[in-house]
Amino acid sequence: GSWNLHTLSAQLPLDFFVCFSSAAALVGSLGQGNYAAANAFLDGLAHYRQSLGLPGISLNWGPWAETGMATRLGKQHQARLQQQGLTPITPQQGLQVFEQILNYQNPQLGIIQVDWSVFLAKIKSKIIPALFSKLFTKLESKAENIPSLTVETELLNQLKSQKSSNKRQEILIEYLQEQVRQVLKLDSCQTPDPQTGFFDLGMDSLMAIELKNRLATALDMMLASTLIFEFTNIQNLVEHLESEISKNSWSTIQQQETEQKEQKINTTPKFTLKKSKDGKKSISIVNQFAELESLAEDVETLIAVEASITNELAQLENLLNNS
Ligand SMILES: NC(=O)c1ccc[n+]([C@@H]2O[C@H](COP(=O)([O-])OP(=O)(O)OC[C@H]3O[C@@H](n4cnc5c(N)ncnc54)[C@H](OP(=O)(O)O)[C@@H]3O)[C@@H](O)[C@H]2O)c1
Numbered sequence: 001g002s003w004n005l006h007t008l009s010a011q012l013p014l015d016f017f018v019c020f021s022s023a024a025a026l027v028g029s030l031g032q033g034n035y036a037a038a039n040a041f042l043d044g045l046a047h048y049r050q051s052l053g054l055p056g057i058s059l060n061w062g063p064w065a066e067t068g069m070a071t072r073l074g075k076q077h078q079a080r081l082q083q084q085g086l087t088p089i090t091p092q093q094g095l096q097v098f099e100q101i102l103n104y105q106n107p108q109l110g111i112i113q114v115d116w117s118v119f120l121a122k123i124k125s126k127i128i129p130a131l132f133s134k135l136f137t138k139l140e141s142k143a144e145n146i147p148s149l150t151v152e153t154e155l156l157n158q159l160k161s162q163k164s165s166n167k168r169q170e171i172l173i174e175y176l177q178e179q180v181r182q183v184l185k186l187d188s189c190q191t192p193d194p195q196t197g198f199f200d201l202g203m204d205s206l207m208a209i210e211l212k213n214r215l216a217t218a219l220d221m222m223l224a225s226t227l228i229f230e231f232t233n234i235q236n237l238v239e240h241l242e243s244e245i246s247k248n249s250w251s252t253i254q255q256q257e258t259e260q261k262e263q264k265i266n267t268t269p270k271f272t273l274k275k276s277k278d279g280k281k282s283i284s285i286v287n288q289f290a291e292l293e294s295l296a297e298d299v300e301t302l303i304a305v306e307a308s309i310t311n312e313l314a315q316l317e318n319l320l321n322n323s
Contacts, residue, residue, distance in 0.1 A: 019058040026060040031206040046107040062112035085118030194234035
């Protein structure tokens with residue numbers, strides 16, 4: 001639509017070409033990738049028009065109160081916006097700003113009523129988006145109580161320390177029941193049944209993404225956006241996650257074992273200095289070779305390591321005997 005307006009009005013002497021874009025294109029919006037992309041197109045169009053010498057500005061509005069699409073959102077979504085620190089813009093505020101910025105020279109302007117300390121504290125990613133990096137550093141040095149952006153791995157550690165698969169499933173079920181309760185804004189006395197489908201419990205697609213994101217953060221794992229659609233109740237999801245975690249834990253254990261092996265191989269050998277009757281000095285590392293044999297992955301590696309040690313030893317012995 002905006003492109004049609006752009007092409008059809010290209011020859012008209014317009015004073016303004018204003019695109020009502022959304023904050024979603026600027027700061028992201030959970031589960032609204034398509035909406036963010038469509039609005040980012042408006043932003044790009046305003047930049048493009050200005051590059052052609054045509055009027056063009058794109059306004060990345062935060063949610064408006066009293067009227068418009070944001071007021072038609074369900075209560076849960078409105079509550080989510082507030083939890084992110086976003087306060088709706090009243091029509092009076094919006095119109096006032098609109099009047100002030102019409103002649104603004106930049107092609108794009110974000111108009112968002114936001115509590116940045118709350119907004120930034122919600123970013124769970126290990127990587128802070130570049131757009132907020134300076135802002136975050138400023139806020140962090142100002143406020144001591146901004147929750148840290150480190151990944152909460154408490155659940156993961158708890159799971160990894162459990163050897164029994166049943167125990168791990170129990171931990172996951174309890175954790176998921178709490179997360180589902182929070183996402184669905186259920187009362188503390190309401191515990192979701194593990195066998196009941198997420199969507200039968202009242203979940204929608206945005207909530208499904210929120211639940212997936214919570215899990216990805218807690219488990220420090222990449223999870224598919226379709227996770228909740230594929231594993232449609234707590235029980236199924238737990239079984240899937242448990243097997244994924246087991247695989248990951250196994251590879252971590254294997255990795256640790258390899259590291260330990262490497263550490264052992266790299267340990268300085270305990271040399272024994274021997275002196276024969278004729279006074280000739282020699283260095284013995286027999287035990288070290290035995291240990292190497294049990295550690296080396298293959299014969300070629302063993303031969304190469306042994307050859308290199310023997311060579312070093314010969315040089316050392318030479319030095320010792322000629323000193
Ligand atoms: N409201 C907000 O909080 C907010 C925040 C950020 C950005 N925005 C952006 O601001 C714009 C307006 O939002 P709004 O809240 O005013 O939305 P809205 O209340 O849903 O109004 C949308 C308007 O677009 C018209 N429309 C829809 N489809 C159309 C089509 N195919 N062809 C021509 N006209 C069409 C509708 O006409 P009819 O009335 O005839 O259906 C209506 O007048 C949207 O692009 C939205 O993304 C809004």
